[in-house]
Amino acid sequence: MQELIRFNSENNMFTLSNNHITYIMEIVEHSYLVHRYWGKKLAGYHFSNRPLLNKRTFAATPNNEKPEISPEFLPFELPFSHQGDYRSSAIQIQQENADEITRFCYKSYEIQNGVIELTDLPHARNTDEQAQTLIIYLYDQIAEIELALYYTIFEDSPVIVRSSRVKNVGTQSLKVTKLLSASIDTRYDQQLATTFYGTHQKEFQLNRSKIQHGLFKIGSSRGASGPQYPPFIALSKDANEFQGEVYAITLIYSGNHEIALERDQYNHLRIQIGLNSETFSWRLEAGETFYSPQALLSYSDQGFNGSSQSFHQFFTNHLIHPAWKSKDRPILINSWEMTYYDVNDKLIRKLIDAASDLGFETVVLDDGWYGQRNSSKTSLGDWSVDTEKFPEGIKPLVDYAKQKNVGFGIWFEPEMISPNTELIQKHPDWVMRSKNYEPLLGRSQYVLDLTNVDVQEFIIITLLKAITEWGVNYIKWDMNRHMTDPFSQSQTFESSEYSHRYMIGFYRIVNELTNAYPEVLFENCSSGGGRLDPGMLFYFPQTWISDNTDGLDRQQIQYGASYLFPISSITGHVSDVPNHQTNRVVSFKTRAALASSTNMGYEMDIIQMSNEEKKSIRKHLKDYKQERALIMKGTFYRLHSPFESNTCVWMFANKKQAIIYVFRNVYQVYDLSLLIKIPALDSQSLYQEQRTKQVYSGSELANCGLALENTKGDIIVQKINLKKLEE
Structure with a gap:
């Protein structure tokens, strides 16, 4: 077995290294764990870049005999507050007496083969690729808190997995008010910061800017990763798509997160990622532990394409469910833009006939099939089939599709509930809401309280019925609003724990479903890319990246998303013109090419179209099937940016x-x-x-x-x- 992690006891140095990268840490003064290097593989390291420190006025000095050793200058691996390091901390803990000071010192380490699998959270999966994990233990003797830092390196990947764990080894309760997954200290060297911003129908817009003095911070407090600021940041100096060094970081998490970038008075840079500290806390009783989500650190010396390809390979090999990582995804026709809520048995049978004739592989029945769902204002949570629209139910449609050699999928929005439904009358306490205020509606719906185990079981049973009784082999899981009242009516934990507990409940639901039925394809959707992040990719092999199918806007959306996500995980559809989102008219050839650059499908009326139009679609589907292996499994390169040129x-x-x-x-x-x-x-x-x-x-x-x-x-x-x- 290749030695990927080494500890040199003579100079107190940890080295993680493979054929691509090297990551180095040092224990300073037998106490502090500091960062020394992250980047291209080194043949050897002898502290050539270790700063020559000098005494500075106002700098706190734990050892008065060594005034040059101050937390204000040290490049910490996980910095904490109130120690003379006035930059953004990565951990904050409040003790029972309200004391918020902690002083962690290096204690020990261990090296394990393989990866760390988190019970409640998505994580890097073990595969045949050799991996080793370094666990470094820090300890606060007075507060009786153990802090474990995890570092996983793989044999053939330029990605390092980082996370943290806090354990209360004392007898009194603690409150963790901040715990980030990764923090990197380095030097400012004229780097640029690359992040993304966006909104519904305009996701993954590229933002590249100079780094000023002070603190730059983005993230989400919406209860989801959100399209506004997805969890990604990259630092580069002279890099373009093919050349230059890129240091990129993302988070395997789908809820509230934060990214902080700080340039201090000495031109030190601190880059951090993890749970959003403004919406998070966690109480730890004696003996309890808390794990942060995992962060991924990718280094590339081949520009942004190299960085993206590293993430693409890592996500494919270590995040996507093994059942789907190399399996062809079906070419589907979705009913939504063809019918909206006006669906019925007769129409869907015609859609199945047309789909089979043209060469589609799956028909998806989108919204409108249940309750009295004729608009967005009703029926979420009442998942009984609308017998006026579908007198015989859904199973006969699934069987009919099978006779036509076509798969059948169905749309759900399981996390939501509409007012005036039977479900809300039976279980008013299942609604996410404050005990004091009426909850706010978003898109005419409330959010279910996924911290409640009964709610989790209800969702699991509801979707299992579609799989086991109806026989669907595809589920589109939608989520069309963000949190505004993050409180539980039935649970007793503190409100600041809610958003993370919600995500744990959500992950439990989709983990049970996808592990029990790995052959069923679950597609992630949140009004498009409203919850597209590496955490979702652990359960959902693909994501409907945007509700906007416009032939111009899609170029930027797909280009931006490719910085992180492999093409196999992005779905794109050919839709009708004028476009339903922009009213723009774009040629079929262009719309087909954009959809062909993803997991391809359609979203238009294929029943009423002319023979000439059907001929074009047949040819498109035939060509795509011939090229699908190259598109899904080949290497993807960005050559010209729509953000910078015509x-x-x-x-x-x-x-x-x-x-x-x-x-x-x-x-x-x-x-x-x-x-x-x-x-x-x-x-x-x-x-x-x-x-x-x-x-x-x-x-x-x-x-x-x-x-x-x-x-x-x-x-x-x-x-x-x-x-x-x-x-």
Whole structure:
């Protein structure tokens, strides 16, 4: 077994290293655990970058004989408050006497083979790939608190997994008011910070900015990771898509989170990620423990494409359920934009007939099939089939689809409840709400209290019925509002624990369902990408990335999401025009190309269309099936950013073939032609473009580029299909 983690007792140094990266820590003054290096693999390390410290006025000094050793200067692995380190802390604990001072000192370490599996939270999975985990124990002797820091490194991945655990080893209760998953201290060196912002129908918008002095902080307090500021930050200096160093961090968690970036007066940088400390606390009685979610730290010396590919490989190998990590996802037709709430048995049977005829693999019955659901104002929680719309129920439709060799899926929004439902009359205490105030409605619905085990069981039983009695093989799990009243009517814990306990309840539900029925495909949706994060990917192999299917907006949304998520985890549909979200008219060719760059499906009326339109769809589905393995399992490259130019270009490639989609948006008369450089191919090989049959060298395409016709019109696409010629 390869030694991935080493401890040198002579210089008190921990080294985590594989063929890609090295991560180094040092124990200073037999007490402090400090950060020394994270980056490209080192052949050896002898503290060459260790700062030469000097005494500074106002700096607190635990040892008066060594005034240069101050927490104000030390690059801590997990900094804590009230020790002379005035930067953002990563842990805060309040003792029973209200004392908030803790002083953790290094105690011991251990090295384990494999990964740490968290009982209540999604986590990096064990696979055949060798991994080792370092556990470093810090201890506060007075408060009687043990702090364990976890570091997992894999044999062939540039990703390190970090998390923390607090254990109350004393006799009095404690309250953890802050516990982050990772904190990194480094030097400011003109780096830029890359994060994402967004909103419903405009997710994953790229934000790249200079780092000023002071504290920059983003996150979510919505009870979900949210489209506003998803859990991701990257630091880079001179990096582009293909060159330069990128240090990227994300969080395997789907609830309230925070990301902090602080540049202090000495040009130290502190990057942190974890639970949102403004909406979190956790009481620990004697002997109890609390684990933070896991953070992922990725290093790339091959630009942002290299960083993304590291995350793509890691998510595929260590997050996505093994049953789906290499399995083809079905091409589906969803009823939503075709019918909205106006669904019925006769119409869905026609949809199944059309889907089977055209080559679709699954039909999805979206919202409107239950209760009296004719609008967004009713019936959530009353999951009985609307017998006026479906007199025979859902199972005959599933059976009919099977006869047509088509799978059948169904939509749920399990976490929500509508007013004036039977469920709310039977169980008013199941609603998330304060005891003192009327709860606020969002999208005409309340949120169920998932901290209540009875609610969890109700959701599990409801979805099991669809799987075991009706036989559906696909469930679209939606969530269309965020928390406003995060309190439980029936539970007794403190209100500041609520949002995290909600996530633990949610994870328990989806964990039981997906483990019991791994063959059923669960798709994550939250009005699109409202809860798209690595934590959700642990249970949901794919996510409906945005309700916005517009051919222009989708370029930025899909481009941004690819910074983190593999293409196999992103779903995109061809929808009708004028687009239902923007009223924009974009050609079928462009809309099909965008959907083909994801887990592809459709969302339009395929029953009433003309024979010519059906012919185009048949060809699209046939082509996609032939190319699906390359798109889902090939390496994805971003070539031109829609955030920076009039073009958006990306590529799917393996050793034998490459498909490039070139989206050119606004036609400019002065652009006589387009020129697209195509790097990342084999520079010593020849490639034939399949439409023109022209042959080019890989080095020629990378350095000279490929000239394309600048066709008149806006939002057009050109597809380049290159196949490597045998030598």
